Amino acid sequence: MTDRLVRLTWVQPEDLVGHELRQAAEDGRSAEVAGIAARWHSAGGHDAPPRAGASPGPATPELRRLAGELLDELAAIPSPLPEPSGPFFPEPSGFPVVPLSAPGAPSPVAATGRSTPVTADVGGLSERLLGAWLGRAAGCVLGKPVEKIPREGIREIAEATGNWPIRGWFTAVGLPDDVAAHWPWNRRSAVNSLAENIDGVPEDDDLNFPLLALSLLERFGRDFTTADVAAMWLDELPAGRVFTAERVAYRNLLDGVEPPGTATWRNPFREWIGALIRADVYGWVNPGDPRTAAEFAWRDARLSHTANGIYGAMMVAAMCASSLVASSVEEVVAAGLSVVPAGSRLARAVRDAVADAESEPDFERVVDRLYERHGGLHWVHTINNAALVAAALTHGRGDFTASIAGAVAGGWDTDSAGATVGSIAGGLLGASRIPAEWALENRLASSLRGFDGIGFDELTRRTLAVWPSR
Missing domain, CATH: 1.10.4080.10 (ADP-ribosylation/Crystallin J1)
Structure with missing residues (x-):
């Protein structure tokens, strides 16, 4: 008997490289990582899966090792953008802290000195x-x-069931078969999140x-x-x-x-x-x-x-x-x-x-x-x-x-x-x-x-x- 592969999503090194290359393009590192991207693609590495969490099959041991090495090289290249991860906090903004007072209620919020207290019921x-x-x-x-259904599919489903503009729960009742086939519901949610089955x-x-x-x-x-x-x-x-x-x-x-x-x-x-x-x-x-x-x-x-x-x-x-x-x-x-x-x-x-x-x-x-x-x-x-x-x-x-x-x-x-x-x-x-x-x-x-x-x-x-x- 042949074991079925377990393709754990979001953690396989060969799938992470494409995502990290895209992250680099977004945070200002495109020029610095161009050589790494070329090495990855020339070795047979693929871009990030567009919607799925894992590619269909595992990489070879050699490609997986290369993926790990490249991920570490990419991590060593800092983003040039002024976007700190902290610790940082903005100066006090003047928004009021709300003291609470009512019989049996939690004790009032303490005025921290950073804001002007106001009362609230x-x-x-x-x-x-x-x-x-x-x-x-x-x-x-x-x-x-x-x-996971794109914008145009959501509108087509809603229009086909008389729910556009959206004013209520989605439903499969009255949905034409061709629309349902073209835009399948999220398989885990259709059983409990449509108007006819919400409980x-x-x-x-x-x-x-x-x-x-x-x-x-x-x-x-x-x-x-x-x-x-x-x-x-x-x-x-x-x-x-x-x-x-x-x-x-x-x-x-x-x-x-x-x-x-x-x-x-x-x-x-x-x-x-x-x-x-x-x-x-x-x-x-x-x-x-x-x-x-x-x-x-x-x-x-x-x-x-x-x-x-x-x-x-x-x-x-x-x-x-x-x-x-x-x-x-x-x-x-x-x-x-x-x-x-x-x-x-x-x-x-x-x-x-x-x-x-x-x-x-x-x-x-x-x-x-x-x-x-x-x-x-x-x-x-x-x-x-x-x-x-x-x-x-x-x-x-x-x-x-x-x-x-x-x-x-x-x-x-x-x-x-x-x-x-x-x-x-x-x-x-x-x-x-x-x-x-x-x-x-x-x-x-x-x-x-x-x-x-x-x-x-x-x-x-x-x-x-x-x-x-x-």
């Missing part, structure tokens, strides 16, 4: 926090069945990571370290449930690499979206304090990411912190940009996306411009998805449906972008103002210990319990 914040949890779930579930909230890494962040804060407190994040991963996350940069960092931990080296050792995915999807809870536990939220996100993100991969997490944490107290999308986006280096590629991409969304009434044209600027990036890169998140929020102007629909219709990382936009829009609106058509059963599936079947009311209570005290 704990009941109102609790309603907005519940909205953020529910919004994240709704945006994630909307995007799940069309993950509670299905498991997803975009929801598991917020649960893990909550558990991290419960176990280690607000002074958690990057090493504590690593310990949580090893204790709670099966290796097969993490992907791209997280899988590489996990492998590096098992090889004895210490953080933050886990983010850079043979990790060409270090500016992809993984850290961004882990950041929401760090904002929710710092309502109105985007700077502290960003610092929490930095401690987490540096385990697996660098530069713009870290900035995306910091931006989202800051936006989530602001969303619980702000009165407008503009305030939220400003909070997100306030913690990102102004000269970074991510900051420029977000500013351009916001400008387009403010001036162009047709959101499809806004997304056209995003693709003109960022269409060469991988579909799960941080920069293009962060720009789409900002554009969808800005163009949606507080309309929950328009916001999550825009993020999903953009066609990149549909469930992740939908979840992040849903989180922020839900925090701005509060649970009672999320439209009824996005209601889900108060039950979340998860393989994480202690969370399977948990309700969003309980998640809100537990999140409130780790808010800061005097």
Whole structure:
């Protein structure tokens, strides 16, 4: 009997070289790595798989050894761009820290001296926090069945089922056979994320990571370290449930690499979206304090990411912190940009996306411009998805449906972008103002210990319990 090959995705050296060469082109090292690229291709090495995590078959031992050598050579060439991975934090931005006061509520948030305190009603914040949890779930579930389907396929499916512009869950009911064959659903999500089969909230890494962040804060407190994040991963996350940069960092931990080296050792995915999807809870536990939220996100993100991969997490944490107290999308986006280096590629991409969304009434044209600027990036890169998140929020102007629909219709990382936009829009609106058509059963599936079947009311209570005290 011949053993079937196990092609573990995202870690095979022969697959990583192409991704690292593309990363080099993005971070200003093209000229320096041209000779390495020529050596790789002349030896029979291939470019990065465009969407899959692994090429169909393994490399020869000789090619795999060469891949490892070239990855190390590439890692030794620094990027010339002014995009530090830290530790760095912007100067105080003037956004208010929110003291809490209500009978039986957590102790008030301490004024740190970095911001001007304002008062806030704990009941109102609790309603907005519940909205953020529910919004994240709704945006994630909307995007799940069309993950990996390109933008044009998402529109064709929606139009064929009378759901364009997107105003409800995707459905296979009434979908013509030829459209279904041309644009197959995400095979893992079609069974639990279409209108006809949604029963509670299905498991997803975009929801598991917020649960893990909550558990991290419960176990280690607000002074958690990057090493504590690593310990949580090893204790709670099966290796097969993490992907791209997280899988590489996990492998590096098992090889004895210490953080933050886990983010850079043979990790060409270090500016992809993984850290961004882990950041929401760090904002929710710092309502109105985007700077502290960003610092929490930095401690987490540096385990697996660098530069713009870290900035995306910091931006989202800051936006989530602001969303619980702000009165407008503009305030939220400003909070997100306030913690990102102004000269970074991510900051420029977000500013351009916001400008387009403010001036162009047709959101499809806004997304056209995003693709003109960022269409060469991988579909799960941080920069293009962060720009789409900002554009969808800005163009949606507080309309929950328009916001999550825009993020999903953009066609990149549909469930992740939908979840992040849903989180922020839900925090701005509060649970009672999320439209009824996005209601889900108060039950979340998860393989994480202690969370399977948990309700969003309980998640809100537990999140409130780790808010800061005097």
